[in-house]
Amino acid sequence: MIDHFGINCSDWDRSKEFYDKVLGVLGSSRQMDFGVAVGYGADGHASFWIADASAGDASGPNRETHIAFAAKDPEAVQAFFHTALALGAEPLHEPRLWPEYHPNYYGAFVRDPDGNNVEAVFHGGGPKS
Incomplete structure (x- = not known):
């Protein structure tokens, strides 16, 4: 998970x-x-x-926590992102490849209702087109 x-x-x-x-x-x-x-x-x-x-934008004494959930495939990353948006989550980063992490890192990021940075990630690359 x-x-x-x-x-x-x-x-x-x-x-x-x-x-x-x-x-x-x-x-x-x-x-x-x-x-x-x-x-x-x-x-x-x-x-x-x-x-x-101290780096970046500190929004108070308790800055956001980052949690990344494992996704079974790129479509699950996309479903996570769109479901979160439908529930009113703030989008941070739309689903995409993140080659700065590794070539097959496919993830999406949102801010949860408490302001935490929540991600879904799949390590097998993006959707097949």
Whole structure:
């Protein structure tokens, strides 16, 4: 069900050091590093993310949480997005490929009723045309 999730950290340098070490002893390591966000996991898949809370637009003391749900195919990603919009969710990113994550990363992002960044992702590429 959960593909990956992320939290925001107020002491960015201390948080990176902390997660590097505590996750390292559990067999996880940095899989991706975007400067303001680091993804931890194994075998090229980042399943836990930390982000610099001071980067971007902070909307108060508790910034959004990011949760990505695993989708079975690209059509499920599209259904997730359109269902969320029909329920009044704010669209963040329409379904598309995200090659900056990996070549077959197909995802869509919305903001849930509490302001969290919620995503559906399929790792097998976009719809066949």
